[in-house]
Amino acid sequence: MSIKKSILFFAFLLATTSVFSQANFKKVKLSGKVLDKKSTAPIEYAVITILKTGTIEIVTGGTSDANGDFSIDLNSGNYDIKFEYSGYTTVEKLNQNISSDTNLGNILLQEDAKVIEEVVIRTEKTTVDIKLDKKVYNVGQDLMVKGGTVSDVLDNIPSVAVDAEGNVSLRGNENVRVLIDGKPSNAISVADALRILPADAIDKVEVITNPSARYDAEGGGGIVNIILKKGKNKGLNGTVIATAGDPKNNGLSANINSKTDHYNLFTTIGYNDRNNPGRTKINQENFDSNGDLVSYVEERRNNDRYSKGVNANFGMEFFLSEDKKTTWTNSLNYRKNNGNNYEDVKYFNFDNNRDFVNTRLRDNNSDSKNEAIEFSSNFLKNFKKSGHKLTIDASISLNKEDDFTNIYGSILETNSFVSDERTSKLGRQNRNLFQTDYVLPIKENTQFEAGYRGSYTKSSSDYQVQERVNQFDPYTNIAEFTNNFEYIENVSAFYTQFGTKFFNKLSVLAGLRFENTNLEINQLLTNDFNKRNYNNLFPSFFLTYELNDDANISLNYSKRISRPRDRFINPFSSYTSNINLMVGNPYLNPSLTDAFDIGFLRKWKDVTLSTSAYYNHSTDAFQFVRKERGDLINGIPVIINTPFNLGEDNRLGMEVTVNYTLKKWWKLNSNVNFFYNETKGDYQYYNTSNNLVVQNFDYKSSTWTTRLTSKINLPYKIDWQTNATYNAGQKTAQGKSKGVASMNLAFSRDILKEKGTISFNVNDVFNSRKRIQDLNLPTVNSYSEMQWRVRQISFSFTYRFNKQKNEREKQPKREPQEENGGEF
Structure with a gap:
């Protein structure tokens, strides 16, 4: 395409000009x-x-x-x-x-x-370390996440967003691979797991927008890697954090480590007790095939979500040699969470003249039990030559998620019985991961790397929906929702990459990754077995040129894959509403993406500027369509939301990130992302009249997001942090989403001779963080507002023993090459 050619030509011209114009130091x-x-x-x-x-x-x-x-x-x-x-x-x-x-x-x-x-020396890292190939977000310095969850952490990171349903997107792209310590999450539902794992367990988060062949090829939009805390300091030391909030946000966590010359013992333990009330509003007009208004429905939902959970991580690092260049680390992570969600749903029904008919109540009461355990082992051998190393990793995890829901429907005005339903979902997942990486420096500024990764996952979901037509009748199965779903994914990968540096200025890194994917997607009750096996090659190429010690440009390319999982392929609907359903598609194909990125990084004394122009071309991209299922309930067409493979998806964007130390007491971080999106493809289905409907998904849209973080050191040792975010509206193939502005606020003060810190934060100050959408279908128009969590106020107290504030965060000042994203 002309756009790609222009980008490549511009990067080549800029790099070539700079090579001959810069002095060779x-x-x-x-x-x-x-x-x-x-x-x-x-x-x-x-x-x-x-x-x-x-x-x-x-x-x-x-x-x-x-x-x-x-x-x-x-x-x-x-x-x-x-x-x-x-x-x-x-x-x-x-x-x-x-x-x-x-x-x-x-x-x-x-x-x-x-x-x-x-004197207590306060050694603080900047909240965000900007590099050409990634951004590193240091959680310990963010006041906003005290007492929060991983979802709260991610929603405060430049380039990253978390929607009302917990789905993570990067630069507006939801095809993101979320890793924990470099490994896939062992949770069946990643979105749910991120809402359970406490923020206090996280050390930092890496955002990699265009990964090299070294990384798993999964994730067309990039990789978000969550790094958990592991103690580093000698002796016995640690941190304890207590949190309380309204709506309820109570928690207690401890991060402790004991380090000697022979081993390092570390643990993170946390308990939380939370309530997350939410609100949903839907106004829906229903038309017949002639376009005449048939009925009007106002749907209102109030959610009260309660959860109690514990997260514990125990590990020991053994130093197998006196120089500590050979280590063996083993860790055990255990997570358990029990929750309850009471959802009060009211349907205010009107006829075609907008005259009131009745109010239908639908009360959903659900209980969930999640439990996961994972064992990880890592062996690291650093050889005599700097950078020469061998790593071997293995992990085994088990996860179970059980959900039970009772749904009762009635007419408010007459208190008459309408329906009584119950659902159960028993989810199980086993995941085994084996990986080895070898790095060999051939000579100065030249390096060879190779590795293997095997990921083996098996998950199952036994789902059942039952109903009784009369209030005292026995329950009977609803066949279209009851099933036993099994998903098996085995991925074996080999990669190699070679990097070198010319003129002490120009770095080149080229890699190739091969992945074999073996899938089984089975519906056991209906004996519908679907097996797939495919091979893919994923090349990557990274070119970085140092204009001087403080400025770099880069040109990156990689090929990525997005395999459908979780809610995308599971055909069992969310049954909280019987007229608005979510249905997965087990026949989805993976989406392939060619990702191009041109980056520029410039540092001044008080300012760091990072800009990136990117282009992603995806085939078989995932797109959600809202359509009529083909039947009516009380005269209202049932609408289902289901994914399908779109023909083509093109994204072109520009991102700018700035870190600015305005004064010694005032630091600013800002991020702006603008992108243009173009999709091409059609979707066909049959409506309630059994007529074929062809939905065209050829559309063009653009949107932008911006985020500003301000951190000010006030008198009396008070720190004040403000996060402001704006997500502009965007046109979709079936409607549009509207712009949303929100703000978080936090204050903290050190006490007890810097051993303690008290914090106060407000999440969503103006109670405005909502997903607002307009939907336009041939027979349905709807307006919806969804607020996953209302405004929350929290207090926290942190106590450190045998360590100074931020002592664990003392890290090497990066060499220019590493700061600029060099990988060898």
Whole structure:
């Protein structure tokens, strides 16, 4: 297409021009060891800062490892070098001429009793680390997520959005792969799992918009990787967090670790007790085949969702060698959650003259029980040569989700019986994952990588809907909803990639991934067995050019796949409403995506700018259609919402992210994403009159989203954070969604000599976070507003023992190559 050719030509022209226009600086390596002057013990996480001689301008930096060693790549020149660690006197080496590889030897730091007694150094990472290939979101610095869930965390991340039903999208694309510690979630419903897992268990979140061949090819829109907390500090230390809120949001969690020279023991334990009330409003006009109004319905739902759960993670990292380059980590994660959802549904029925007829009540009372356990093991071998390593991972998980619902219908005015139904869903899932990766540096700035990944999943859903026509009759099955569904997915993958760097400026990374997919989609009660086996190749190519130490451009390409799962393929409807149903399609094919991305990253002293132009071309893309099922209930046509494979989906967009330190006490982070969407394809179905209806899905639309985060340090050690979001409206093939603005607010203050923190936050200050849609079908017009959770106010108290605030977050200052998204 002309758009792709233009993008590629522009990137090639820009990169080529820059190669010949930039000076070729000599790269050198600065190394040494940081030790305690009194005990000569190595100091881990000592901060090394490299500054231009005689100035305060930071050039680069790093930190020492567990052995006190550090190694930093930089351009040759004269520098001031500063060595710092909390509780120690700073050591400086001024006007150092670093013209070749230099080893500074042992750097001895001496304890400073005055600093230990009187000063607490607050070492904070920025909330978002921007890189060319991904964004890293550091949860510990976000006041908004105190006492929240993973869904709350993701909904505060640039480029990411979580809709009213818990579905995650990236740059407006819902075909996103959600990983936890680099592995698929072991939950049957990922959306439900994200609402259960507490935010306090998360260390950081990686957002990868265009992954290389190293990563799982699943997820046409990209990857969101959730990294759980694992203790790193020596000795026994930890954090305890207590939360209370209204509507009910009570929780208690602890993150504890004990580290010695031989092992690191870590655990995260959390308990929560929550209530999430929600509201839904639907106004629907029903027409006959001639376009005449038949009836009018106003549907109102009030939800009260209660949940109680516990999440526990226990792990131990063994250091199998004295230099700690060989480690073996094992962890066990257990999650249990019980919930109840009482939904009060009222249908206010009117005739074709808008005269009131009656009010039908539909009370839904459901109970759910979720339980999951997962064992993970990781072996890491770092060889003598820097970057040369072998990793082996394995995990086994079991998950069960049981849901039981009673549905009772009556006419309000006469208190007469209409219906009595009950549903049950017994879900089971087993997932086994095996993976190995090998990285071999061939020479400086050149690297080879290869690996294998095997993912084996089996899930089943025994679903049953029963009814009784008269109030005291026995229950009988409703055949079109009762079934036993089984899904088996086995994916074996091999990948290799090669990277090198030219002129110390131009980085090239090329990779190829092969995946074999073996699927079984079975409806056991009807003996409908569907097997599929297909092979795919997924090439990737990444080109990054360093304009200078503070600016980069990149051109990326990768091929991705989106396999339908969960609600997309499960044919069992959501039965909370008998006239508006969700029905999965077990015959969906996977969607393939070609993803192109041009990125630019520029850093100034107080500003980091990241821009990206992207184009995604998808075939067999998933699209939801709302259609008449073909029957009437009380004269009202039953509408089902079901996915199908659309012919083609093209997305073209531009994203801009800015981190700006306006003042030492004021930091801003903003993100704007604009994208244009074009779809092509048709969908056919039969309406209530048994007439063939062809729905054309050729349409073009554009929309944009923006998010602004402000963090201000007020007097009296009070931190104030504000998140404002606006999602603009968008046209769809069957209607449109309307724009929604919302805001979150949070305050915190450190107490108890920085060992404690109290926080106060308001989620959805103006109670405006809703999904608002207009739907236009041949025989139905409807307007709907869905609010999953009303405004919530929460208080939390954090207590740290044997560690300073944010001590666990002290990480190396990234080398320029790594900051810019280099992968070798």
